[in-house]
Amino acid sequence: MSKSAPSDQTVSNHPLWEKRSAQRVLEVGHDHLMERSRKIVETAYELLDEAGLEGLTIRAVLTRTGLSRRAFYERFEGKDDMILAVFEEAIRKAARLFGEHVSKLDDPLERLRLIVRFIVLGKSMQQGVVSNDRRGAALSREHLRLAESRPTDLKAALQPLIALIEKQLADGMEAGLVRKDDPRRLATLVYNLVSTTVHTELLSAQDSPLDHTSRTQLANDIWEFCRRAIAA
Incomplete structure (x- = not known):
C-alpha cells in the first residue's frame, strides 16, 4: 500500500515561523526602500518648482x-527615470485632487468642465499668483x-x-448628455486636446508671471470647444 503524500509543512525545508519572519523582513525593507524613493521624488518636485528643469540634477537631489x-x-536608472516618476506622481495626485473636488456634483458635464478647468489653470488657480510656473513648463517639456x-511608460x-475623464x-x-462613443477613446482625445494647448501656453510663457485672467479665459475657450465636440 502506497504512503500518503506528505503535507506541505512536512516537505518544506523551512518551518512556517521562518517564512513569516522572512515576509516581515521583506515588508519592512520595502517600506524603507520606498521611504527613500519618495524622498527623492518629492525633492525633485521641489527643485522643478524652484529652478525648472535646468535646476533638477542628480547632484542637486543628492x-x-x-x-x-x-x-x-538602487532606485532609479537615471535622471529620465526619476523625472518619469515625478511626472507619474504629479498626475496621480492631480487625478485624486480633481476627483475629490467634483465627486459631489451630480451633472457629469459640470464635473468634466471643472476637470478641464483644473488642468488648464494649474498653478494660476491660486488668485494673486505672480511667480513663473517653472514646474509646469518643465513637466510640459518632459511630457x-x-x-x-x-511612450509606453508615459501612457x-x-x-x-x-480614467477620471x-x-x-x-x-x-x-444620461444622454454626451454622444455615444467609446468613452476611453473620447477621454484620450479630450485629454490630448487640453494637454497640447496647455503645453503650448506654458512653454511660451514660462519666463513670464502667471496671468490668472488670460488663463481663465483659455480654460473657458477650451471647455466650450470640448463641450461642442462631445455633445449628444
Whole structure:
C-alpha cells in the first residue's frame, strides 16, 4: 500500500515561523526602500518648482536629500527615470485632487468642465499668483519628450487622469448628455486636446508671471470647444 503524500509543512525545508519572519523582513525593507524613493521624488518636485528643469540634477537631489549616488541608482536608472516618476506622481495626485473636488456634483458635464478647468489653470488657480510656473513648463517639456522616448511608460503614467475623464464621459453618455462613443477613446482625445494647448501656453510663457485672467479665459475657450465636440 502506497504512503500518503506528505503535507506541505512536512516537505518544506523551512518551518512556517521562518517564512513569516522572512515576509516581515521583506515588508519592512520595502517600506524603507520606498521611504527613500519618495524622498527623492518629492525633492525633485521641489527643485522643478524652484529652478525648472535646468535646476533638477542628480547632484542637486543628492545634496538636498543627503543620500548617496548608490542609494539613488538602487532606485532609479537615471535622471529620465526619476523625472518619469515625478511626472507619474504629479498626475496621480492631480487625478485624486480633481476627483475629490467634483465627486459631489451630480451633472457629469459640470464635473468634466471643472476637470478641464483644473488642468488648464494649474498653478494660476491660486488668485494673486505672480511667480513663473517653472514646474509646469518643465513637466510640459518632459511630457513631449517622453511621448517620443518612452511612450509606453508615459501612457501608463497618464491613466489615472484619463480614467477620471472617462468616468465623466461614460456618465454623460448614460444620461444622454454626451454622444455615444467609446468613452476611453473620447477621454484620450479630450485629454490630448487640453494637454497640447496647455503645453503650448506654458512653454511660451514660462519666463513670464502667471496671468490668472488670460488663463481663465483659455480654460473657458477650451471647455466650450470640448463641450461642442462631445455633445449628444
